[in-house]
Amino acid sequence: MAFINPKTKEVQTKIVYYGPGRGGKTTNLEYIYKKFNQRIKTDMVVIKTHGDRTLFFDFLPFDIGKIKGYDIKIQLYTVPGQVKYDATRKLVLRGVDGIVFVADSLVVRREKNILSLKNLRDNLSLYKKNISDMPLVLQYNKRDLAEQGIPLLPLQTLEQDLNSQLKVPSFEASALSGTNVAQTMKKIVLMTVASLQKQLI
Amino acid sequence: MVEEKNGSITIEVEQRLDELFGDSDNSSFDHSSHHPEFEDCSEALPFRELKSAVLSIDWEITDDAINRFIKQLNEIKSGYSKNKIIINMIQILNSLAVYLKINKGRAHPNTMKVLKSVFSGLEKVALSKKLSESEKKKTLFVEVEKFKELKQQIIALKADKAKKTEAKPTEETKSKVKETQETHSDSTIHMISEKAYRSALEDIKKFIKVEFDKLRKELNMHSS
Numbered sequence: 001m002a003f004i005n006p007k008t009k010e011v012q013t014k015i016v017y018y019g020p021g022r023g024g025k026t027t028n029l030e031y032i033y034k035k036f037n038q039r040i041k042t043d044m045v046v047i048k049t050h051g052d053r054t055l056f057f058d059f060l061p062f063d064i065g066k067i068k069g070y071d072i073k074i075q076l077y078t079v080p081g082q083v084k085y086d087a088t089r090k091l092v093l094r095g096v097d098g099i100v101f102v103a104d105s106l107v108v109r110r111e112k113n114i115l116s117l118k119n120l121r122d123n124l125s126l127y128k129k130n131i132s133d134m135p136l137v138l139q140y141n142k143r144d145l146a147e148q149g150i151p152l153l154p155l156q157t158l159e160q161d162l163n164s165q166l167k168v169p170s171f172e173a174s175a176l177s178g179t180n181v182a183q184t185m186k187k188i189v190l191m192t193v194a195s196l197q198k199q200l201i
Numbered sequence: 202m203v204e205e206k207n208g209s210i211t212i213e214v215e216q217r218l219d220e221l222f223g224d225s226d227n228s229s230f231d232h233s234s235h236h237p238e239f240e241d242c243s244e245a246l247p248f249r250e251l252k253s254a255v256l257s258i259d260w261e262i263t264d265d266a267i268n269r270f271i272k273q274l275n276e277i278k279s280g281y282s283k284n285k286i287i288i289n290m291i292q293i294l295n296s297l298a299v300y301l302k303i304n305k306g307r308a309h310p311n312t313m314k315v316l317k318s319v320f321s322g323l324e325k326v327a328l329s330k331k332l333s334e335s336e337k338k339k340t341l342f343v344e345v346e347k348f349k350e351l352k353q354q355i356i357a358l359k360a361d362k363a364k365k366t367e368a369k370p371t372e373e374t375k376s377k378v379k380e381t382q383e384t385h386s387d388s389t390i391h392m393i394s395e396k397a398y399r400s401a402l403e404d405i406k407k408f409i410k411v412e413f414d415k416l417r418k419e420l421n422m423h424s425s
């Protein structure tokens with residue numbers, strides 16, 4: 001649940017980037033940080049494990065300023081993708097208000113995407129939340145690799161595998177080059193704030 | 202999913218987001234190359250192949266991926282047999298590949314970083330038309346230093362392992378702790394000041410402890 005403080009007129013929303021390990025969640029946040037940190041004046045916290053994999057989570061907080069008299073604070077989180085860190089994933093999902101599911105477009109990652117989405121469903125149900133009631137955006141990442149002749153899942157397949165029931169907004173993206181990274185983030189922030197507006201007014 | 206019936210707040214948020222995050226990225230994919238000046242020449246082709254092999258190794262260290270990488274290195278090598286700088290860089294990449302092939306996931310965690318860096322250096326030296334001879338030498342020098350440093354780290358890691366084979370902390374927890382301490386030197390962490398980093402780390406430690414306690418309770422509730 002978003003943290004809304006009627007006294008200070010502050011709203012804190014928690015948005016989690018979820019998805020299989022190595023899919024590009026951290027790269028999304030890094031891009032946002034590198035590109036916009038001047039404007040959003042924030043620090044990013046990255047805690048890494050062996051090599052360059054996220055251990056606990058990455059955390060990028062920023063403020064979008066006052067809307068209808070409320071100061072809106074956004075917190076972006078990523079979760080570690082590897083199976084063995086499921087406890088951390090559960091933890092990070094606690095109190096989540098919106099989710100970006102970052103799918104890996106590589107053909108060889110098809111199964112991993114599907115399993116990770118199932119894992120998201122399961123972990124949300126632990127908090128008695130239903131994935132279809134949640135502001136959610138899908139991102140099909142690493143589309144840039146097509147240019148290098150690396151086999152990618154066709155969009156249709158990704159939509160079929162991941163979005164045939166959910167029917168949520170989806171973006172092709174390249175977190176590495178930044179294509180559609182801000183778009184994805186803007187969409188989820190918008191959907192999340194919209195879903196909170198009932199509580200705001 | 203999200204009803205847009207009260208449009209006003211949505212419009213306001215949208216405007217604000219546009220102000221903050223602009224339309225600085227777009228949805229086409231024809232400009233994603235990092236080195237546009239390298240494009241359009243046939244010399245670039247073998248390097249693109251090599252890059253794709255680097256990426257495969259980065260995702261998963263398999264024999265297949267490494268063999269493809271080594272094969273491609275040899276191909277490039279034959280085209281540059283008189284260019285000492287390039288031959289040197291290829292040799293470094295070859296050593297790194299062989300080391301990875303033997304050690305796979307147990308390889309020193311910095312190996313991939315160095316490999317990617319040497320590859321970028323090689324790409325630059327071979328394909329950038331603007332680079333002078335002395336700049337090329339300097340690039341080689343920088344990469345050689347990184348390689349040497351990694352060799353020292355590998356030796357230290359081995360010595361460490363040998364010393365503590367029957368020691369208390371497992372290899373994994375040890376390397377985790379080390380990584381967390383080392384994050385300063387990491388490019389991402391360079392972005393934030395040391396003080397901010399420390400206090401954030403403290404916050405997160407506290408947060409994790411509290412949240413884990415809550416989670417544990419909650420899980421107990423669910424299982425009972």
Ligand SMILES: Nc1nc2c(ncn2[C@@H]2O[C@H](COP(=O)(O)OP(=O)(O)O)[C@@H](O)[C@H]2O)c(=O)[nH]1
Binds near residue numbers: 021023053054143
């Ligand atoms: N080519 C390409 N590589 C990417 C992209 N996004 C991430 N990567 C690479 O994929 C690897 C894993 O990314 P990371 O953000 O750490 O994944 P995470 O585990 O989901 O946080 C890194 O080597 C990234 O550089 C992308 O859009 N295109």
Ligand SMILES: [Mg+2]
Binds near residue numbers: 025053054080
């Ligand atoms: Mg990560």
